[in-house]
Every structure is written in C-alpha cells, then in structure tokens.
Amino acid sequence: MSVSRFWRKIPQRYNLVGTKCTTCGRHFFPPRSLCPDCRRSGNIVDHKFTGEGAVVTYTVIRSASDQFENTTPYVLAVVELDEGPRLTTQVACPIEDIKIGMRVKSVFRRIAADGESGTIHYGTKFVPAE
Amino acid sequence: MRDVAVIGVGCTEFGEHWGTSFRDLFVKAGALALEDAGVTGERLDALYVGNMSAGRFVEQEHIGALIADYAGLATNNTPSTRVEAACASGGLAFRQAVIAVASGMEDVVVAAGVEKMTDVGTGASVDMLASAADREWEGFAGATFPGLYAMIANDYMHRYPLTREQLALVAVKNHENGAKNPIAQFRNRITVDTVLNSSLVADPLRLFDCSPITDGAAAVVVVPLERAREFTDSPVRVLASAQASDTIALHDRRDISTLDASVAAGKRAFTQAGLTHKDIDMLEVHDCFTIAEICAIEDLGFCKKGEAGRLTADGATALGGEIPVNTSGGLKACGHPVGATGIKQIYEIVSQLRGEAGARQVDAEIGMAHNVGGTGATVVVHILGA
Ligand SMILES: [Zn+2]
Numbered sequence: 008m009s010v011s012r013f014w015r016k017i018p019q020r021y022n023l024v025g026t027k028c029t030t031c032g033r034h035f036f037p038p039r040s041l042c043p044d045c046r047r048s049g050n051i052v053d054h055k056f057t058g059e060g061a062v063v064t065y066t067v068i069r070s071a072s073d074q075f076e077n078t079t080p081y082v083l084a085v086v087e088l089d090e091g092p093r094l095t096t097q098v099a100c101p102i103e104d105i106k107i108g109m110r111v112k113s114v115f116r117r118i119a120a121d122g123e124s125g126t127i128h129y130g131t132k133f134v135p136a137e
Numbered sequence: 138m139r140d141v142a143v144i145g146v147g148c149t150e151f152g153e154h155w156g157t158s159f160r161d162l163f164v165k166a167g168a169l170a171l172e173d174a175g176v177t178g179e180r181l182d183a184l185y186v187g188n189m190s191a192g193r194f195v196e197q198e199h200i201g202a203l204i205a206d207y208a209g210l211a212t213n214n215t216p217s218t219r220v221e222a223a224c225a226s227g228g229l230a231f232r233q234a235v236i237a238v239a240s241g242m243e244d245v246v247v248a249a250g251v252e253k254m255t256d257v258g259t260g261a262s263v264d265m266l267a268s269a270a271d272r273e274w275e276g277f278a279g280a281t282f283p284g285l286y287a288m289i290a291n292d293y294m295h296r297y298p299l300t301r302e303q304l305a306l307v308a309v310k311n312h313e314n315g316a317k318n319p320i321a322q323f324r325n326r327i328t329v330d331t332v333l334n335s336s337l338v339a340d341p342l343r344l345f346d347c348s349p350i351t352d353g354a355a356a357v358v359v360v361p362l363e364r365a366r367e368f369t370d371s372p373v374r375v376l377a378s379a380q381a382s383d384t385i386a387l388h389d390r391r392d393i394s395t396l397d398a399s400v401a402a403g404k405r406a407f408t409q410a411g412l413t414h415k416d417i418d419m420l421e422v423h424d425c426f427t428i429a430e431i432c433a434i435e436d437l438g439f440c441k442k443g444e445a446g447r448l449t450a451d452g453a454t455a456l457g458g459e460i461p462v463n464t465s466g467g468l469k470a471c472g473h474p475v476g477a478t479g480i481k482q483i484y485e486i487v488s489q490l491r492g493e494a495g496a497r498q499v500d501a502e503i504g505m506a507h508n509v510g511g512t513g514a515t516v517v518v519h520i521l522g523a
Contacts, residue, residue, distance in 0.1 A: 016273070037271075037273070037274040037386070063292070063388075064288040064291045064292035064295070066284050066287035066288050066290075066339045066341075066342075067339065068280075068281055068339050069336070069339060069340070070263065070281070070339070071260075071263065071281055072261075072263045072264035072267060073260035073264060074264070078279070081279060083279055083280055083284050083288070083339075085388045085393065093388040094274065094278075095271075095274060095275045095278045095386065095387070095388050096278050097279050107291070107295050118278065119277075119279065130277070
C-alpha cells in the first residue's frame with residue numbers, strides 16, 4: 008500500500024474515527040462522505056466511536072496474502088459497533104475462543120508488514136471485552 | 138428493443154496453460170466461437186471482453202485493443218471494449234453485447250472473457266482476488282476472499298440447519314459433473330471425505346470448498362434474433378439479461394447470508410422473461426465456494442432460505458435431479474478463470490440447450506446463468522431458451 012494512501016486514513020485506522028449524518032443520526036464506520044439514506048440532504052460530520060461492540064460472524068484465516076502470511080492463523084470477524092455500523096477486523100484472541108455474539112473492544116495494534124518495503128502498518132484490532 | 142440470439146460458442150480447456158499466453162488463450166476461444174457461428178472476423182461489429190485483472194496477473198492493460206489486434210481485427214478497426222466487474226466480468230461482457238445488439242446499434246457481436254492467473258504465485262493471487270472486495274476496509278484488515286465467504290458460511294450455519302457434510306456434497310456433485318466435461322480443470326471424482334480431510338483455508342471452508350486458480354478463455358457470438366437463421370439452424374434466445382449491485386463490503390450488507398443483488402437480479406430476470414422457477418430446467422450458478430452455491434440456489438428463489446443443503450443432499454441439484462445445478466462442474470471443478478467464468482456459463486447452457494453436452498447432457502429447454510462479482514456487490518443473471 009502506498010504511503011500517501013495509508014497516511015490519509017490514519018485518524019480512522021488508529022482512533023476509530025468515522026462519520027455521522029446529523030440529518031438522520033446514522034453512524035458510519037468505515038466513514039462515508041455521503042449518507043445513503045439522506046443523500047444530498049444529509050450532513051456528514053466526524054464521529055469518534057467508543058470501540059465497543061459484538062461479533063456478528065468470524066473465520067480463522069489459515070492461508071493469507073504475502074503481507075499477512077507471517078501472522079496466520081488469525082481470527083477475522085465482522086464486528087457490529089454499539090453505535091450501529093459494522094466493520095471487518097481481526098480479533099486478537101485464542102482461535103478456539105472466538106464466538107458469534109462475543110463482546111469485544113478496540114485496541115491499537117500492528118496489522119501487517121509490507122514485505123518489500125518492510126513498512127509495518129498499524130491500526131485497530133479488537134480483543135474480548137471481558 | 139430487438140430480441141437477441143446466441144449463434145455460436147467456444148471455450149478453451151480450463152486449467153494451467155503454462156505454454157499459452159494471455160492473448161493466445163483468447164484467440165483460441167474466439168476462433169472456436171466464430172467457427173461454431175459460421176461467421177468470419179470481418180463481419181463483426183464489436184467485441185466486449187470480460188477481464189478482471191490482466192494488469193496485475195500479466196501486467197497488461199488495454200485488453201480490448203490487444204485482443205482485437207491479435208484476433209486479426211486491427212485492419213478492420215473493429216471496436217473492442219474491456220468490461221470489468223471482478224469475477225462477474227464475463228457475465229457483464231455478455232450483457233453489454235446483448236444490450237448493444239438489442240439497442241440496434243450493433244448486429245454481429247462477440248462477448249468474451251479471459252483470465253490468465255497462473256503466471257503469479259499463490260500469495261500474490263490471494264492478494265489480487267481480495268481486491269474484488271473492499272481493499273481499504275476488508276483487505277487491509279487481513280480479509281482474504283475465501284475468508285469473506287467463510288464468514289458468510291459461519292453466519293449461515295449459525296442461523297440455518299446446514300451441515301458440514303451437506304456443504305461438502307456441493308463440491309462432490311460438481312466434481313461428478315466436471316468428470317464428464319472435456320474442458321474441465323478437474324475431471325476426478327471426489328468424496329465427502331476428500332473435502333473434510335483437505336486443509337483448512339478459512340474456517341469452516343477447506344481447500345475442496347474453494348474454486349481453483351485457472352487459466353482460460355471463452356467466447357460467444359450474438360446477433361439480432363431476426364438474423365439468427367442466416368447463420369445457424371439452432372439459435373439460442375436470450376430471454377432475460379439482468380444485473381444488480383450491492384455494497385462492496387460484506388460487513389455493510391443488510392443480511393450477511395443473503396446476496397441481495399442475487400435476489401434483485403433474479404427477480405428482474407424472471408420479470409423480463411415472463412417466466413417462473415418451474416420453467417427453468419437447469420442452472421449455472423457462481424460456486425466460487427461451496428457456500429456460494431447454497432446461497433445462490435436460495436437467493437434466486439429455487440427454495441427457501443435454509444433448504445438448499447437438504448436439496449443438495451437429496452440429489453435434486455445433480456444431473457438427473459429436479460433442477461440440475463452447475464452441469465459444467467461449476468467454478469469448483471470446471472475451474473474459475475475469473476473474467477472467463479461468466480461466458481463459460483453461457484457456453485455451457487448453449488451446449489446443453491443444443492443437446493451437445495455429451496455425458497453430462499440434461500433434458501433442458503431453458504437455462505439460467507448466475508455470475509457474481511466479489512462477495513455479491515455485482516450479480517448478473519441471464520435466462521436463455523432453445
Ligand atoms: Zn442521513
């Protein structure tokens with residue numbers, strides 16, 4: 008991933024900053040700059056999420072792309088944030104512990120290493136909340 | 138709007154073509170289709186070529202022109218357009234050709250699909266296929282393409298009575314069909330144990346739940362129905378051409394286990410054709426993973442949500458069954474050169490409707506093709522009739 012492409016998303020990736028439509032109250036993470044419900048009558052502002060939510064579905068990745076091959080196996084999940092939106096994330100927990108419905112919270116972690124450049128990418132992962 | 142007919146089809150063998158280049162694969166499929174249609178290249182008004190990622194698989198963009206050139210059409214200056222919708226690129230190329238002919242703008246049109254995937258290593262191809270989903274918000278987090286479908290499978294199995302064995306039976310059935318298809322990448326029969334003993338890729342999906350990495354090309358020729366008899370005694374009519382979109386990311390879907398774009402495209406196709414499910418004699422669906430075939434059968438409305446596993450176990454989707462699904466062997470056994478798959482589905486249905494499917498022949502007058510891009514962000518559905 009190019010450096011500019013990565014740095015552009017740092018507030019979102021590091022601090023779980025998404026957006027909110029003040030017209031209808033709907034929250035977005037990943038952030039959207041257009042509300043699909045209100046379209047042009049929507050009003051989008053930044054919103055920092057609390058980082059608490061629950062696992063909707065999950066898998067254990069055993070075979071990954073080159074960037075992630077050193078970290079397999081790892082748990083990947085769709086997490087629903089308490090504010091409503093869903094995102095795709097790794098859950099840092101023993102693979103036998105992951106369950107649908109499990110409460111999780113966000114943490115700041117290393118995500119992947121870029122093989123060629125050696126750049127380490129950081130971002131948000133989730134861990135069990137209890 | 139004019140009615141449209143398919144007058145010729147061609148397909149390379151699917152598999153690892155170490156000795157054949159990207160352009161040669163396409164030329165072979167195109168030549169087979171033109172020969173079958175009884176038309177010569179200079180009569181073509183246009184080409185539409187489905188291709189997902191030649192830029193990354195073989196570092197070549199500008200595929201439309203390349204293909205027209207090596208098909209010998211550069212001196213005719215024949216227009217050629219690349220069409221891209223990830224794994225649905227082929228179905229979409231066919232739809233563009235149908236629209237062009239139906240509109241009256243063009244008369245004799247080739248729709249083709251081509252992908253050369255084996256020139257890169259597995260890690261690189263896993264990374265490329267992940268770009269069919271949301272690179273920024275799924276891929277970055279470590280999602281692989283099998284991983285996303287695995288999350289569909291886990292959500293599905295949490296909510297509906299689908300057993301691991303029923304899921305394996307999708308692959309067993311598709312290998313059974315592939316064994317009877319001379320162009321299939323895998324022509325070996327497998328058992329439930331083969332699937333259950335294969336290595337885990339993304340829980341609960343194992344290696345034999347996944348379609349392979351494949352090289353291949355397919356092409357078909359379409360013309361206005363009113364002109365079809367100039368070329369062939371057995372034209373196949375395009376009864377419906379429908380397309381639908383959904384969110385690019387799986388996490389944004391209304392329902393993880395339902396491809397709403399399949400539901401929408403299926404409904405639009407039935408409405409266009411004025412047909413019901415009972416009229417469809419065979420289905421080619423997008424089984425990039427076993428769970429995808431289960432969802433497709435349900436989302437297209439051939440049974441209720443949660444019932445496709447039992448339908449598969451009962452043999453209803455096998456060659457002799459009530460509604461044969463993936464007589465070609467599907468993506469699983471026939472292979473999945475992503476850009477070519479949607480055209481291969483048309484090739485298979487036309488072969489079946491013309492009674493040319495050999496050992497895998499079913500009794501069919503009307504067939505449906507279902508081609509999915511990504512995890513369901515694009516779905517293309519066609520209905521063809523003899
Ligand atoms: Zn809104």
